[in-house]
Amino acid sequence: MSLRYALLGFISTEPASGFDLAREFGESMGWFWYASHSQIYPELRRLEDDGLVASTEVTGNPGKQKRIYRITERGEAELQTWLEQPTEYAPMRDVERVKLVFLDGAPVEVIRRHLEDHRKHHEDLLAIYTQQLGELHRGVFPRLVKRLASRPESARELITGLKILAMKGNIDRARTEIGWAEDALSWLEGIQ
């Protein structure tokens, strides 16, 4: 159910094509909700069937056909209702943790490699998040700029603040994972 609202939220900032959305949900928006294009295109059609978005075929650039979706009033209303409802937290499913607790029969180097990969993974994420936080602060993050333009001046502080908050949350998480992996690696040094 969440993909439709993530799409709706995105479209509420600015009309977009399936391709635009697929790009964002694989990249920047992917830092909150990942989705592939094969999931997005059918969902957009369903959203249109339900009257939450409306589309127009654009043949602007020579030959290029493109379907642009914009949010409807009903879409705005449904999105708002969903946003305000309490969140149902997804059950935990953590492959890396499952591996870790059962790795007690493996050589220590294997465990070390896992922990190093874990650290690396979150260091890579941290680098991206940090860069994006900078862009948010400098007011050059494209999605932020567009949202500010489409909303009343009075919402300015909230719009910027909430995006910064969300990004900071990602940064906190990444740092926590890195710190944990480092502690784990030092502990592992003393083993054997």
Add this chain to the structure above:
Amino acid sequence: MSLRYALLGFISTEPASGFDLAREFGESMGWFWYASHSQIYPELRRLEDDGLVASTEVTGNPGKQKRIYRITERGEAELQTWLEQPTEYAPMRDVERVKLVFLDGAPVEVIRRHLEDHRKHHEDLLAIYTQQLGELHRGVFPRLVKRLASRPESARELITGLKILAMKGNIDRARTEIGWAEDALSWLEGIQ
């Protein structure tokens, strides 16, 4: 693919019935990998078809029928292979974050309620994790006791250490989320 290995890992400690596994994957093991009984029963049958586990029908207690699964040699080998392979990290899908970034049109109280719920959710988790960490340290955590009994003495430090590590990771995460929510709530105070 991960459910089967989580089940296999679990069974590698001690033979178990579908019901046992369903209980654990909904409770303590659920803190690493949640699964419902309707997913577990068919998966156990498939594991048996593939020769990774073997089962025996037990009619011990009067009337009660129960199928106990134990791991096979092939199962042990496949589990070990999977454990040692690098982890593929699941794409991010965070409903709460999606809500937050689009909540800029909602009243501040709604945002506050979301953040308070978030803090509460992770405080509840933290309480459970903290209790379980205590049990691990005191050596009374049932799964730890069973695993120690089924493995060579030399693996003792690793078995205990890895479980403590995993639980500490959960605690770190919970604390991070709580801290983030509190910072967010203070920031929200200054808004309006």
Add this chain to the structure above:
DNA sequence: GAACCCATGTAAGTTGTTACATGATTGA
């Protein structure tokens, strides 16, 4: 002409959820 990006889709399969269904035992 090859490689790459834009652009949109479908099909088959896997994984996970929710609800339905059954039946025995235990304890209040």
Add this chain to the structure above:
DNA sequence: TCAATCATGTAACAACTTACATGGGTTC
């Protein structure tokens, strides 16, 4: 006898993944 716990399953559906499929435009 009523509720709870033990115990195992199936069915329908929703969500997600991977692979297949097509075609135009741009750039080297």
